Amino acid sequence: MIHSLFLISHTGDLFLEKHWKSVISRSVCDYFFEAKEKAGDPENVAPVLQTPHHYLISIYRGKLFFLSVTQTEVPPLFVIEFLHRVADTFQDYFGECSESVIKENTVTVYELLEEMLDNGFPLATESNVLKEMIRPPTILRSVVNTLTGGSNVGGMLPTGQLSNVPWRRxxxxxxxxxxxxxxxxEIDAILDKSGTTVFAEIQGVIEACVKLSGMPDLTLSFMNPRLLDDVSFHPCVRFKRWESERVMSFIPPDGNFRLMSYHISSQK
Known part of the structure; x- marks a missing residue:
């Protein structure tokens, strides 16, 4: 699905590339650079660009462009979500997602990308599972690896990958x-001069930090779930139960993760 990934700074410096299926020339990025120049502001660059032979799908995070290249038409939101997962993983591993930090941890970055995508298809995208395969870098571990020629890659397949709950160890x-x-x-509102609300909407997320032993099965309910529109769930949520009962039932990942995002319109 995804053939290549390029990391580009906000100034237009292409400083890292990773190819899975076949090597795609850097010249494909010229279409992106042209769109970037026309947009002016980095945040105004179109997330999906069509070229004669490829589709370019990108996100802008931390003054960096994550630019993916596909040769076939794919659901853009699927690729965009994966790119955000990559950025979130870098943030979790290195403390920040920036050009300097990625350059300092190039080896670990390539190891992560190799595990997160298998032949172009997403494989392991949860940090708690990835940390079983690729140990987060530390100063001591870096020194030991330099002296011994070792790496951060673990020698065993994560236990979660062998279960039907691949997001949890x-x-x-x-x-x-x-x-x-x-x-x-986050509330966006428009008020008239008398203070009356003309328009208001809410964009919300639920961030979770779960540190429970074993394989916990949790249930979370809302007082008025019908207020929530455009809900987006973590893969652990049983969507069929949400559709039928408006109750969130899930086996959570271990540690920090985003459980869901939602929107509440002004009509509600």
């Missing part, structure tokens, strides 16, 4: 079991 144990859910909402 098996055998998780905590002394203190706890789960936190943060509801973060």
């Amino acid at each position: 098996i055998g998780v144990k905590y002394t203190n079991n706890e789960a936190y859910f943060d509801v973060i909402e």
